[in-house]
Amino acid sequence: MAEPQNSKIFNAKDLIAYFIVAGTGAVIQLISSSLIQDWFDISWSASIVPSYLVGLIWGFTLTKLFAFNARQSNQTRREMVKFFMVAMVSMVVTKVGADLSYEVVTNYLGYGIYEAKLPFGKKDVNITEMACYIFGQGCSFVSNYILHKTFTFKSTGFYDRLKELIKES
Structure with missing residues (x-):
């Protein structure tokens, strides 16, 4: 029996x-990031986290509505919690990828x-x-896609277990 198209991690749509x-x-x-550097006179590296948080708000809304067809899931709160968790991992991936690639490009490749x-x-x-920075974003694109597809916008039971754990505390 053929597997439904949406269940594959890497389906084209x-x-x-x-x-x-x-x-x-x-x-x-x-x-x-560019505006934050200008307005607050901070370094490029220091602007990555605040600019990532700006993009996070837009990202959730656009991802829910358009990327994974979760418009009518009626689980927005659960998806927001999971999206934020994935976004924190992704923010670290973006920052580390950007900083490491800058180090390699400038100090090792000259x-x-x-x-x-x-x-x-x-x-x-x-x-x-x-x-x-774009390289760091590319690294997080891959991890984000897989995590959002298999965790954020898929019912895994995680959110219910998390609520129960919080109640017990």
Whole structure:
């Protein structure tokens, strides 16, 4: 008996929808990272976490509505808790991937720092940092897709067990 198309982890429809949604979130993160650096005069590395949190709000809504066809699941609260848990893992993956790739690119491969002026920014944007940030986002894209598909937007019983554990405490 053939397995339903949605149950495969890497089915084309979900993967394409998630790529578009995640791409939108990535653009929001990159723009907010640049703005946060400008407005608060902080380093690129320090802007990754706050910009990730900005993208998190957009990400949940877009992912629920468009990526995994969970619009009418009637389990939004459960999905929010699980989404936040996956997002925290993903934030670490993004930060570590970006920081490590920057270290490798600049210190081990010997590439320089390339900068460009954006029309809305006060300072030049470091293209090397931006490319490493995108690499970190790519690492988290893979882990996010798998975790959201198999955990966040799938009923696993985890949320019910978590509620029971909290009640007992």
